[in-house]
Amino acid sequence: MIHPGNPRVEPVLDVSNLTTSFRIGGEWHAAVRGISFALQPNETLALVGESGCGKSMTALSILGLVPKTNGRVEADHIRYEGKDLSRLPDEEMRKIRGNGISMIFQEPMTSLNPVLPVGFQVMEALRYHQKMSRGDGEKRALELLELVKIPSAKSRFKEYPHQFSGGMRQRVMIAMALACRPKVILADEPTTALDVTIQAQILSLLNELKAETDMSMIFITHNLGVVAALADRVAVMYAGDIVEIASVNDLFARPTHPYTEALLRSVPRSDRDTKTLYSIPGAVPPLTRMPEGCRFAARCELAIDICRRQNPPLETLPAGGAHSVRCWVRGDHDLTAMKEHADV
């Protein structure tokens, strides 16, 4: 756990006030709404939440992959190596994508080109970004396939994706992402489509790679078990907002936002008996019908009046550490003062 939220260390990636909106029926709706976070060197930050909470959109926005026809990305800045990615022209962005920042997608089946050999696909980024010769590229690509532990990598170098199992394809995807020694990897549900024993292998591979290199990772998942297995810090997202952010130990030991707490109580666990499972009532509101105020209020047991009127700010808890929560009830707010203020 390296410098969680320590301002003296220069973050590799600094996202400030990122908003991603989509045009639906002629109106713009924010799928990600003003989120900020900083990724430290060699840190794994998990973005957790249910479908539609904006976690994948955050990653696509960072890489400039949101479709421009009906999508819009705005930010104060997305700072990476002194550049602001949110204002970078496409050509400049292309030099960073797959080079300084790379992505691992959920579906290794659909993200690999079925008519090109696996080794060639790993080599492609090296040839493009690092202008490697064919021979050097092949050598490095083979090293990468060995690094991600593909058995008999040399003989499989020229095989096609359909000759690989799901787990092996995901390893190829990881090798591709690692090819140019990126500073940041964005992993979007990389183990969700895999069986548990294969998932465990991929998670331990990612943990090993992190220990051996200085890469940082944003790991997007809905699985709290996976978060606990590899994250240093966790940001919980709900309906486009970061509602809680803390170190992994703090988050699991002291889940503070009612949504985080409810999520943890909703997961049936394999390591202990669960007599009754908590259920969060209702469902995430659709993008076109987001309520005023805190977006979780309608499903929250603790909701009070102000929650339905005004979205709370994300504020650091006084207990120390870097544990922040977006909640009127659980956060550090003087509600009586708020009330008076509201009355004025």
Added chain:
Amino acid sequence: MSEPLLSVKNLKKFFQVRKGFPNPKTVTVRALDGISFEVQRGQAFALVGESGCGKSTAGRTILRLLEPDEGTIEFDGQDIGKADAKQMRALRKRAQIIFQDPFSSLNPRMRVGTALAEPLLVHGLMGKKEADERVRDLLEEVGLPRDAGVRFPHEFSGGQRQRLGIARALTLNPELIIADEPVSALDVSIQSQILTLLRDLQQRLNLSFIFISHDLGVVRYFCQVMAVMYLGKIIEKGPVPKIFDEPLHPYTVMLRDASPVPDPTARKAFERIEGEVPSAVNPPSGCHFHPRCPHVMDVCRKVYPDFIAVDAERSVACHLYADGRGGLPVAETAAAIG
């Protein structure tokens, strides 16, 4: 113990697959290679395993949605395998299935009320008016608005569609429900809603379940008895709490250790988890698990182990439990979570 509701003996299902290019060969996949188990009334029985282990094939074969190649399936004392079309229709009322993806199992052009009423009309159980009323009751039972029947499937969210799938399964008041990964496609908060609903229905209607899942957390919450499958065979069977506390088969240990738990203090290295599930087309000789097994012995490579009863409730197919061998090292089973 009383007469079981369902008794499956030595059930086999093979598929012929043409594989290879440019000279395809016909090969046999032994998707179900002789599985046996019993489900008691009111019990939730789990079939657990990774993709390709045959758990879904088992669910479908039991309902004869796939014709079994060998073995017997007795439902309430009646042999399903020998039932003719008329008897089968009567049996189908009593055993129903819930699928993982309820969207592809609902007709997109039919109002859900019409779809739900259909079995009642097909079986000639009710008139149209009465069936409509029953549909309203069912919708309410699964936590949907009573008037949701006029809507089309696309108007429902994933969780609501799974509620429709459950309503459809309940229409004919079945005694047994086969639930094939019913919550795998759902978000955590929706998953817990559906699990709570299923458990409530189970207790209120005294339903029996065959619960097919790869998620050990869900199985531990919902089921009382479980069977772990690997490449078409059951390799361990017993009461859920015992299997979680002290798994016998090395594969069960591996599955349990690989299941992530939401507790960063229990972080593990996963170093014992090796290899991948081999192809069912060409399973390894002897015990199918031997290439991945940390305790492999010579005999494992040659002979498939017998299914040995370890005590009154538990059985395992592993040479470690044959006469004179002590089973897994104690440290291994206890090196557990929690």
